[in-house]
Amino acid sequence: MGYSAEIYKKAALTLEQRRTRAETTAKQHKEEAERRIPQLRMLDAEIAQAGLDAVKAIGMKENADAFLQALSQKSLQAQEKRRTLLRQAGLPEDYLTVKYVCPKCSDTGYHGGFRCSCYDKLLQNLAYSQLCSDFPVEKCTFSSFNLSLYSKRTDTATGVVPYTRMQDIFRYCKQYADEFDRQSPSLFLYGETGLGKTHLSLAIAGEVVRKGFGVIYGSAQNLLDRMEKERFKGEEDGATDAILSCDLLILDDLGAEFTTQFTVSAVYNIINTRLQKGLPVIISTNLPIKELEKRYTRRITSRIFGSYETLAFCGADIRQLLR
Numbered sequence: 001m002g003y004s005a006e007i008y009k010k011a012a013l014t015l016e017q018r019r020t021r022a023e024t025t026a027k028q029h030k031e032e033a034e035r036r037i038p039q040l041r042m043l044d045a046e047i048a049q050a051g052l053d054a055v056k057a058i059g060m061k062e063n064a065d066a067f068l069q070a071l072s073q074k075s076l077q078a079q080e081k082r083r084t085l086l087r088q089a090g091l092p093e094d095y096l097t098v099k100y101v102c103p104k105c106s107d108t109g110y111h112g113g114f115r116c117s118c119y120d121k122l123l124q125n126l127a128y129s130q131l132c133s134d135f136p137v138e139k140c141t142f143s144s145f146n147l148s149l150y151s152k153r154t155d156t157a158t159g160v161v162p163y164t165r166m167q168d169i170f171r172y173c174k175q176y177a178d179e180f181d182r183q184s185p186s187l188f189l190y191g192e193t194g195l196g197k198t199h200l201s202l203a204i205a206g207e208v209v210r211k212g213f214g215v216i217y218g219s220a221q222n223l224l225d226r227m228e229k230e231r232f233k234g235e236e237d238g239a240t241d242a243i244l245s246c247d248l249l250i251l252d253d254l255g256a257e258f259t260t261q262f263t264v265s266a267v268y269n270i271i272n273t274r275l276q277k278g279l280p281v282i283i284s285t286n287l288p289i290k291e292l293e294k295r296y297t298r299r300i301t302s303r304i305f306g307s308y309e310t311l312a313f314c315g316a317d318i319r320q321l322l323r
Contacts, residue, residue: 003123003214004242007130011109011122018100018107026098033095037085046078120212128209140202142174150315162315166196169311173200177207182247182279188304189284190292191313197284201250204282213247220267221257227266244273248280255287259295268300275307283308 034040083093098106102118105111109119147170150162176184189197205217216223226239243249249270257263274281283304285292293301 003127003246004216004239007123007126007214010126011119014122014126015107015109015119018102022098022100022107026096029095033086033089033091036089036091039085040082043078043082043085047075047082123214124209124212127214128206138206140199141206142170142177142200142203145170145196145199145203146318149318155314158314160314165312165314169313170200172311173204177204180204180208180211180213180248180280182213184248184280186274186281186308187283188308188310189282189313190287190289190310192317193286194317195313195315196318197286197313198252201252201282201284205248205250208248214242215248215250216242216246217250217252219252219256220254220263223251224257224263224266228262231262243270245277245279248282249274250282250284252284254283254285255292255295264296264300267296271300271303275303281308 082096086093086095100107102116105116105118107118109116109122147163147167150166152161152163154161176187189201191197202217205215209215223239223243227243230240251270254267271281287295
């Protein structure tokens with residue numbers, strides 16, 4: 001999954017804190033138990049010695065099995081006696097066990113040479129939390145999208161019924177989020193301001209993150225600013241790599257940014273690189289098609305219109321209606 005460097009860093013720190021907390025607690029439990037039950041030190045030494053003695057079986061032949069069986073029996077008896085002593089002292093039998101959040105990987109994030117499922121879940125939760133802290137994802141869901149705000153009358157200028165058009169777009173976006181994978185098509189959302197482009201983009205982002213994919217969401221201005229700072233000011237935060245390689249990039253409000261030679265070049269780099277990698281992008285803009293073609297080079301617009309699924313939003317400004 002293509003998460004940002006910041007998310008991976010937070011995940012590594014969280015795993016380290018989990019391990020430290022579990023091991024520190026276990027150490028404190030051991031010290032307390034040994035103060036209350038002095039015999040524990042001797043039992044722990046017996047259990048540890050049994051493990052060391054097992055190495056001797058390597059040089060044995062016909063007697064190895066019997067020797068190991070005797071050691072195992074001795075270790076089991078010591079462990080049972082330790083549990084009994086703990087119970088008698090009013091402590092849980094597993095009081096000395098290191099209780100990791102994930103017993104499978106011991107909070108390392110890896111199990112059997114592969115990334116543990118707990119690590120994937122942690123990355124997913126961190127990415128969703130970050131998305132929610134930066135944008136109103138919890139408010140912009142599919143269930144909160146209100147189709148009743150769109151007129152059911154035919155627009156005389158376009159011949160389109162806004163309600164019907166937006167109903168189709170809503171269903172398409174919902175299905176897109178439900179079936180999303182790294183091979184999903186790129187989307188181009190355009191139309192006047194206040195028609196629900198950002199709402200549906202965030203709704204897709206929230207669902208896709210919950211499915212465990214890495215999503216980068218941001219306004220074109222902010223994302224391009226971060227790329228520019230990396231390029232010219234040396235502020236390395238992994239933004240460019242994340243933008244070019246995350247599972248889904250959502251570039252909101254393209255055209256609202258201050259257009260420079262760098263921003264035009266960066267937009268081309270984003271679109272072309274992700275197109276070559278087969279990674280999906282969702283672009284939204286308030287600009288009319290002709291204005292978009294005028295502001296950006298033809299090699300940019302030709303890639304968008306030739307490779308992206310186009311969703312033309314229509315209707316009245318919802319924000320005005322809600323006021």
